[in-house]
Amino acid sequence: MRNLRNVLVLLMVFLSITTGLWAAGQQEKAKAPVEIVFWSHLGESPEFVHAFAEKATEAFASIGLDNYSVKAEIIDYSSYEQKYLTAFSSGKGPDIFFGRATDWALEYGINPIAVPFRADTQKVWDEALIDFMSKQGVIDGKRFGIPYEASVGQMLYYNVDHFIEAGLDPDKPPTTLDEMAEYARILTKRDNNGNITRGGYGLRYLGAGGGIWDKFRTIYHQFGAVALSEDGKTANGYINSAESLAGFQYVYDLVNVQKAISTTFDMPETAFKQGLVSMIYREPWLIASIAEDVPSLNYRIAPIAGGPVGLVAKQIPLDGWNYLVNSQSRHIEPIMDMLIALCNVEADIYIHEKRQTPPVIEAAFDSDFVRSLPYGNVLTAYNDSLLSPEYAQLGGSQATTIAGEEFVKMVMGGQTPKQAVDRAAVRMDQMLRTL
Amino acid sequence: MKLTRYTLLEKKYAISGLLFIAPAFIYYLAVFFYPLLSAIYSSFFRVNVLANQFTFIGWKNYVDTISGQDFQHSVRVTLSYIAMFVPMIMIISVSLSLFITQFPPKVSSFFIVIFILPFISANVTAGMIWNFILDPVIGIVNTVTGSSLAWFRGTQTALFSVVIVGVWLRIGFDVIILVGSIKGIPQEIYEAARIDGAHGWKQFFHITYPLINPTIILVLTLEVINSFRVFGEIMSTTGGGPGGATKSLMIHLIKDVFPISYGRASAISILLVVSLIIISVLQRLLKKSVQY
Numbered sequence: 001m002r003n004l005r006n007v008l009v010l011l012m013v014f015l016s017i018t019t020g021l022w023a024a025g026q027q028e029k030a031k032a033p034v035e036i037v038f039w040s041h042l043g044e045s046p047e048f049v050h051a052f053a054e055k056a057t058e059a060f061a062s063i064g065l066d067n068y069s070v071k072a073e074i075i076d077y078s079s080y081e082q083k084y085l086t087a088f089s090s091g092k093g094p095d096i097f098f099g100r101a102t103d104w105a106l107e108y109g110i111n112p113i114a115v116p117f118r119a120d121t122q123k124v125w126d127e128a129l130i131d132f133m134s135k136q137g138v139i140d141g142k143r144f145g146i147p148y149e150a151s152v153g154q155m156l157y158y159n160v161d162h163f164i165e166a167g168l169d170p171d172k173p174p175t176t177l178d179e180m181a182e183y184a185r186i187l188t189k190r191d192n193n194g195n196i197t198r199g200g201y202g203l204r205y206l207g208a209g210g211g212i213w214d215k216f217r218t219i220y221h222q223f224g225a226v227a228l229s230e231d232g233k234t235a236n237g238y239i240n241s242a243e244s245l246a247g248f249q250y251v252y253d254l255v256n257v258q259k260a261i262s263t264t265f266d267m268p269e270t271a272f273k274q275g276l277v278s279m280i281y282r283e284p285w286l287i288a289s290i291a292e293d294v295p296s297l298n299y300r301i302a303p304i305a306g307g308p309v310g311l312v313a314k315q316i317p318l319d320g321w322n323y324l325v326n327s328q329s330r331h332i333e334p335i336m337d338m339l340i341a342l343c344n345v346e347a348d349i350y351i352h353e354k355r356q357t358p359p360v361i362e363a364a365f366d367s368d369f370v371r372s373l374p375y376g377n378v379l380t381a382y383n384d385s386l387l388s389p390e391y392a393q394l395g396g397s398q399a400t401t402i403a404g405e406e407f408v409k410m411v412m413g414g415q416t417p418k419q420a421v422d423r424a425a426v427r428m429d430q431m432l433r434t435l
Numbered sequence: 436m437k438l439t440r441y442t443l444l445e446k447k448y449a450i451s452g453l454l455f456i457a458p459a460f461i462y463y464l465a466v467f468f469y470p471l472l473s474a475i476y477s478s479f480f481r482v483n484v485l486a487n488q489f490t491f492i493g494w495k496n497y498v499d500t501i502s503g504q505d506f507q508h509s510v511r512v513t514l515s516y517i518a519m520f521v522p523m524i525m526i527i528s529v530s531l532s533l534f535i536t537q538f539p540p541k542v543s544s545f546f547i548v549i550f551i552l553p554f555i556s557a558n559v560t561a562g563m564i565w566n567f568i569l570d571p572v573i574g575i576v577n578t579v580t581g582s583s584l585a586w587f588r589g590t591q592t593a594l595f596s597v598v599i600v601g602v603w604l605r606i607g608f609d610v611i612i613l614v615g616s617i618k619g620i621p622q623e624i625y626e627a628a629r630i631d632g633a634h635g636w637k638q639f640f641h642i643t644y645p646l647i648n649p650t651i652i653l654v655l656t657l658e659v660i661n662s663f664r665v666f667g668e669i670m671s672t673t674g675g676g677p678g679g680a681t682k683s684l685m686i687h688l689i690k691d692v693f694p695i696s697y698g699r700a701s702a703i704s705i706l707l708v709v710s711l712i713i714i715s716v717l718q719r720l721l722k723k724s725v726q727y
Contacts, residue, residue, distance in 0.1 A: 078670075078674050079670070079689075079690075081694040082689055082690070082693060082694060085484065085485075085693070085694055088484075088485055089484050089485065110694070110695050111483075111484070111485050111694065111695075112483070112485055112486055113485045193583070195583050205588075205677060205678075206588065206676065206677060207674065207676070208674065208676075208690075209676075263585065263588065263589065264571035264572060264583070264585045264588055264589075265571075265572060266570075266572070276572070395695070398691075398694075398695055402505075405676075405678055405679045406678070407678075408590075408676060408677050408678035408679075409590060409677075409678035409679065409680075410678075411678075412589065412590040412591075412677055412678055412680075413590070414590050414678060414680075423504075426504060427504050427505060430499075430503055430504060430505070431505070431691075431695075433499075434499055434695070434696055434699065435695065435696075
């Protein structure tokens with residue numbers, strides 16, 4: 001009996017120690033650092049990318065997950081799709097990534113990997129987002145991502161000194177495409193050999209076709225053109241319509257009639273900062289870049305010029321960029337909790353201050369930051385304007401990339417506008433049929 | 436049957452040999468053979484890599500590929516690249532090799548080191564450097580010569596600009612092979628030729644060229660094969676642009692097809708492998724016919 005008692009006591013002691021050790025181990029495991037990897041291809045705004053990671057880390061801490069941190073990694077834009085796909089295929093993809101919901105959403109995207117938001121997370125963001133951004137990242141009623149900025153798309157940047165030198169009034173930037181073409185002609189300067197030394201308008205013709213299309217469509221849509229059918233499956237009859245041809249012809253004339261575009265300068269934003277072009281279309285992020293690189297540049301910002309259909313188009317692409325969550329991530333639930341915590345005005349403003357772009361939360365619009373943005377006039381002009389066509393359908397971004405390539409061939413003198421739109425139609429339809 | 440000691444020894448050596456090559460062979464299987472089989476398999480399916488879905492579609496990927504305008508354009512660009520690149524690199528490498536072998540060994544070794552440096556540098560680095568050199572506005576070439584050529588930014592000049600980068604990168608490799616071959620020619624043959632009154636170009640056409648011809652064929656084949664796969668120098672300079680002017684087969688595969696259709700990308704890969712096998716076979720036949 002005595003021996004049995006001793007054995008029982010020893011057993012209880014052993015169990016207590018073992019349980020204590022196990023519990024301590026669990027606690028240690030729970031506190032082990034967790035690194036959430038975030039990939040973005042916004043290499044032109046590294047502070048913006050890291051600000052998101054910083055605020056996301058703070059959001060984790062605010063919900064008691066102070067062992068969680070978010071690490072931002074910047075991926076080169078020109079090959080980001082390949083890098084993403086390779087990483088996801090091998091199971092080594094990031095937990096959060098920057099991309100188009102229409103490309104990556106589970107069940108809907110060409111390469112389905114992004115998980116739909118949890119119901120409560122979606123509810124929080126649906127209610128918080130400013131109205132004109134509320135549909136971005138949403139497919140069939142499911143939210144897959146958070147828009148990265150309240151996109152106003154392109155704005156007109158113009159060099160005030162060039163305007164004055166050319167005898168133009170800098171208080172009266174062009175408001176119509178006809179005016180813009182005329183201004184571009186007047187602002188252009190040439191050397192003795194006829195080579196353009198200063199372009200009146202800086203056109204995007206370098207880089208990926210998608211980026212080229214993105215800038216061109218700001219002009220293209222002004223003619224009432226649309227590149228694809230509503231279901232996104234047909235380009236013929238749309239990209240080669242009369243309205244579409246008019247859009248291509250406009251730029252073709254800028255190159256060959258007004259002769260206001262150089263095809264040897266670097267990217268338009270670089271050429272603008274160098275003083276080599278007088279007007280460009282670019283998004284709000286360029287402001288921070290100019291402030292850093294060329295703070296003495298004397299420029300202003302205006303709404304984009306309107307076209308024949310009277311459309312002051314606000315580029316609110318539903319095929320825009322979002323913060324997406326990888327369905328392979330082992331931390332989906334904590335990330336969903338973090339995203340709820342991240343939905344606050346302070347974080348939104350902090351992040352967008354780095355890039356000088358509009359925040360996405362409606363409440364943040366009534367802030368000193370938004371009021372301080374140098375393009376308040378643009379925000380006002382765009383506020384009630386019509387939305388431009390979008391290409392959020394499956395394969396839409398890939399199809400319009402092809403249109404961008406044919407556009408460049410035309411700009412470079414390799415084909416006429418008619419040839420460009422006809423070839424684009426054939427190639428786009430061929431690509432769409434393979435999906 | 437009772438194995439002789441000699442046979443046992445052979446067997447022992449054979450097993451040892453197999454064991455020695457086993458790591459390399461396993462590596463070859465894993466890195467080359469398995470992916471090749473996987474690509475052949477995938478090329479007959481519509482593949483969604485992330486969803487791990489394979490839908491059998493037969494030859495459709497091949498039909499879509501061959502009939503596709505984008506593929507045809509990329510083949511034209513690749514062939515144009517080969518047509519410019521191969522003659523240029525062959526002429527330059529043979530000329531340089533002949534020039535280098537005129538010097539004493541130490542001097543010729545110095546030249547070889549100079550020429551091999553680009554070959555060991557990364558394609559991306561080379562692209563960045565040449566982007567600066569050939570920048571139409573601030574590049575040193577246009578600045579010094581006063582030229583207004585667009586180089587990488589013109590649809591008419593971009594492909595040739597990429598060829599320049601390719602030649603710069605590869606020249607060292609070809610020179611090393613050719614110099615080795617030229618130096619392997621016995622000097623007595625040249626002495627005998629001199630006695631017979633043959634100098635300069637006669638020596639080259641009647642002695643040097645015939646004797647290094649197999650090496651020339653080898654280098655030619657390697658460069659043709661390499662040109663079919665041209666990718667790095669294009670990606671780091673033009674990215675396939677402007678307007679698709681430099682969109683080679685590999686650029687088309689990686690940028691256009693791979694992100695949206697893994698099956699079609701596999702089909703293009705297999706078509707490329709088959710083409711390169713045909714070229715290799717042709718090279719063997721050509722080598723046999725010109726061997727002295």
